[in-house]
Amino acid sequence: xxxxxxxxxxxxxxxxxxxxxxxxxxxxxxxxxxxxxxxxxxxxxxxxxxxxxxxxxxxxxxxxxxxxxxxxxxxxxxxxxxxxxxxxxxxxxxxxxxxxxxxxxxxxxxxxxxxxxxxxxxxxxxxxxxxxxxxxxxxxxxxxxxxxxxxxxxxxxxxxxxxxxxxxxxxxxxxxxxxxxxxxxxxxxxxxxxxxxxxxxxxxxxxxxxxxxxxxxxxxxxxxxxxxxxxxxxxxxxxxxxxxxxxxxxxxxxxxxxxxxxxxxxxxxxxxxxxxxxxxxxxxxxxxxxxxxxxxxxxxxxxxxxxxxxxxxxxxxxxxxxxxxxxxxxxxxxxxxxxxxxxxxxxxxxxxxxxxxxxxxxxxxxxxxxxxxxxxxxxxxxxxxxxxxxxxxxxxxxxxxxxxxxxxxxxxxxxxxxxxxxxxxxxxxxxxxxxxxxxxxxx
Ligand code: HEB
Numbered sequence: 001x002x003x004x005x006x007x008x009x010x011x012x013x014x015x016x017x018x019x020x021x022x023x024x025x026x027x028x029x030x031x032x033x034x035x036x037x038x039x040x041x042x043x044x045x046x047x048x049x050x051x052x053x054x055x056x057x058x059x060x061x062x063x064x065x066x067x068x069x070x071x072x073x074x075x076x077x078x079x080x081x082x083x084x085x086x087x088x089x090x091x092x093x094x095x096x097x098x099x100x101x102x103x104x105x106x107x108x109x110x111x112x113x114x115x116x117x118x119x120x121x122x123x124x125x126x127x128x129x130x131x132x133x134x135x136x137x138x139x140x141x142x143x144x145x146x147x148x149x150x151x152x153x154x155x156x157x158x159x160x161x162x163x164x165x166x167x168x169x170x171x172x173x174x175x176x177x178x179x180x181x182x183x184x185x186x187x188x189x190x191x192x193x194x195x196x197x198x199x200x201x202x203x204x205x206x207x208x209x210x211x212x213x214x215x216x217x218x219x220x221x222x223x224x225x226x227x228x229x230x231x232x233x234x235x236x237x238x239x240x241x242x243x244x245x246x247x248x249x250x251x252x253x254x255x256x257x258x259x260x261x262x263x264x265x266x267x268x269x270x271x272x273x274x275x276x277x278x279x280x281x282x283x284x285x286x287x288x289x290x291x292x293x294x295x296x297x298x299x300x301x302x303x304x305x306x307x308x309x310x311x312x313x314x315x316x317x318x319x320x321x322x323x324x325x326x327x328x329x330x331x332x333x334x335x336x337x338x339x340x341x342x343x344x345x346x347x348x349x350x351x352x353x354x355x356x357x358x359x360x361x362x363x364x365x366x367x368x369x370x371x372x373x374x375x376x377x378x379x380x381x382x383x384x385x386x387x388x389x390x391x392x393x394x395x396x397x398x399x400x401x402x403x404x405x406x407x408x409x410x411x412x413x414x415x416x417x418x419x420x421x422x423x424x425x426x427x428x429x430x431x432x433x434x435x436x437x438x439x440x441x442x443x
Contacts, residue, residue, distance in 0.1 A: 007393045009402035010082040013409060015378075017074050019371055020413050024068035026370050029143045029188065030195025031061045032136035036129065038222060043125045048442040049215045052433070053222070057199065058116060059427055065112070067420045072105075074409065082402065086385050086395035089166065093159045094152045096171040097145035104145060108138025140188065147187050151179030154377070155248045156386050182244040183377075185237045190373065193230035194366040197332060199223040201363025204356040206433075215433050217351070221343065224359070228336035235329055239293060246294035249387065250303035252380035255314040256322040257290050258283075259304050266290035266302040270323055274316060314380045321376035328369035332362055 035057045042050030080087050090098075111134040122128050152158075158174030160167045200223035206216045245253040253259070257269055258280050268290040272283025288298035295302070305313055335358045342350035381387060385395035437443075 004400070004403060006398055006400070006402050007396040009406055010396045011392065013402060013406045014075075014078055014082055015375075016406070016413070017071060017078055017409065018374065018378075020417075021068065021071035021075055022370055022374055023367060024064045024071060025143070026191045026194050026367070027061070027064045027198065028068045029139050030191040030193075031057060031064070031199070032132060032139050033192055034195060034199055034223060034226060035061065036132045036136055037226065039125075039129050039132065041222070043129060047218075048440070049218050049437075050222075052215065052436065052440070052442065053219055055119065056428070056433070056436075060424060062112070062116065063420055063423050063427070065109075067416055069105075070416060071413075074412070081399075081405075082397050083385065083395045084397055086390060089159075089161065089386060089390065090149070090152070092166055093156075093169055093171060093174045094149050097148045097175050101142045101145040104138050104141035106138075108135050108142065111135045111138065143187060143191070144184055145175075147184050148175040148177070148180050150377075151177045151183045153385060154183075154381055154387055155179040156389055161389055178248050179244060182237065182241040186234065186241050186373075189230055189234040189237050190366075190370060193227060193234050193332065194370055196223045196227040196230060197359075197366035198363040200227055201360045204359035207351060208353065208356050208360065211434070213434060213437070215437065220351075220359070224336055224339045224343075227332065227362070228340045231329065231333035231336050235333060238326070238329065242293040243295065246302065249380070251305060251308050251312065252314055252318070252377075253294060254303060254305045254308075255316055255318050255380055256376065258316060258319050259290060259302060261306055262301060262304040264291065264299055264301045266294070268293060269319070270327075312383060314382050318376050318380045321372045321379065325369045325372040325376060328365050328372070332366060332369075335359060335362060 035054050038050045038057065039054035041047065042054060111131055115128070115131040115135055118128055118131065152174050155178045156174075157177040158170040158172070200220055203216050203220035203223060207220065242253065245256075257266075258272075258274060258278075259266060259269075260278060265288055267288060268286040269280055270284040270286065272280050275281055290302050291298050291300045294300065335355070338355060339350050339359065342348040342355070383391045383393070385392040
């Protein structure tokens with residue numbers, strides 16, 4: 001088909017692993033928040049339905065964590081095997097958070113184990129809920145540590161590299177690089193949003209299938225309220241991420257917006273296509289919006305791609321990834337608003353079929369936005385693996401067997417995906433809510 005190229009295969013394999021891992025790590029970071037909220041409401045209102053929600057969500061959660069562990073290990077392995085030259089620099093500068101991530105994970109795993117085995121053990125139910133705090137904290141911290149590493153690749157800081165010699169290494173500065181704050185906030189917020197949408201989608205689907213126990217309505221309500229709050233915060237933080245890009249990675253923002261010339265009063269471009277002269281066609285233009293996204297004022301100047309040599313331009317397809325993420329973000333904010341509004345108005349029926357179907361679609365769409373966001377940020381960093389210091393091609397292995405590894409890992413991921421889905425279906429299908437409610441003597 002095409003000639004063997006270790007760089008290309010390394011990129012495909014790493015991309016595939018990350019794309020797969022992201023599904024599980026996003027849920028891994030987000031779902032504990034929803035479990036905690038459900039249990040907390042259950043305790044406060046003495047409501048057994050919310051307790052059961054927490055229990056059932058926790059059961060699903062372990063399965064995603066288990067897959068996340070496997071794919072996470074695959075990433076660690078691939079980082080050093082496929083990107084040895086990058087890891088040589090990174091190993092000295094950014095290995096601190098890489099280690100800490102493992103530590104945070106153990107912290108999470110230990111408390112998760114205790115949490116799962118102590119449901120009815122404490123007289124004071126709050127103690128059981130408290131056990132979830134280290135779980136959520138561990139999940140959040142491992143997300144934080146690994147996101148700082150990604151931030152470092154985008155905005156390297158905390159070392160000097162001259163003639164291949166590293167000096168002045170400062171791991172703390174490397175961790176708290178300029179990309180870390182917005183990236184961290186956007187990753188967390190979008191993980192909460194996506195987890196809420198996935199859980200809401202399941203609840204909505206159950207209601208559509210005729211399960212009319214109030215349990216499903218409570219599940220839907222809790223997750224839709226969380227989705228609404230997080231859709232707003234994700235968009236607000238996304239705006240700050242845009243301002244970060246304008247300052248530290250203007251070429252990524254320019255590529256996302258097909259913004260070639262440095263001009264003031266720059267407009268935002270939605271959709272469209274590029275012709276061979278890099279003219280934008282059939283796009284929707286929103287005047288001043290790019291200047292606002294970049295600097296917060298309609299008149300400000302936005303750096304265009306012309307300031308960069310063409311071989312340093314990120315691939316221009318990132319435009320569609322960015323648009324996809326933003327469009328889905330708007331959609332999620334819109335439907336969660338409609339739900340919350342209708343629920344609040346009381347007179348209207350928020351459980352109408354069209355809205356429920358839209359909510360069902362929000363789960364997969366939110367996950368798609370996560371993938372689009374990550375592919376945008378990673379493709380938008382190209383040609384660099386360590387922006388300004390090392391290109392992706394320079395960072396890669398020269399090994400001759402990456403293609404074989406790729407095929408082996410594809411097999412592994414297929415097996416993992418099939419087993420995860422089977423186990424999840426078994427867990428929930430063979431033990432439906434209605435039966436569990438009955439067994440526990442809950443109305
Ligand atoms: Fe996003 C990324 C914006 C929504 C997910 N974001 C990103 C970026 C930006 C943005 C600028 C880049 C950053 C860097 O590179 O650093 N977003 C945004 C906006 C919005 C959004 C403006 C509104 C609409 N997202 C969103 C959503 C989601 C997301 C909805 C999901 C769900 N993103 C994301 C991710 C990412 C991004 C995952 C990757 C990471 C980072 O942060 O980077």
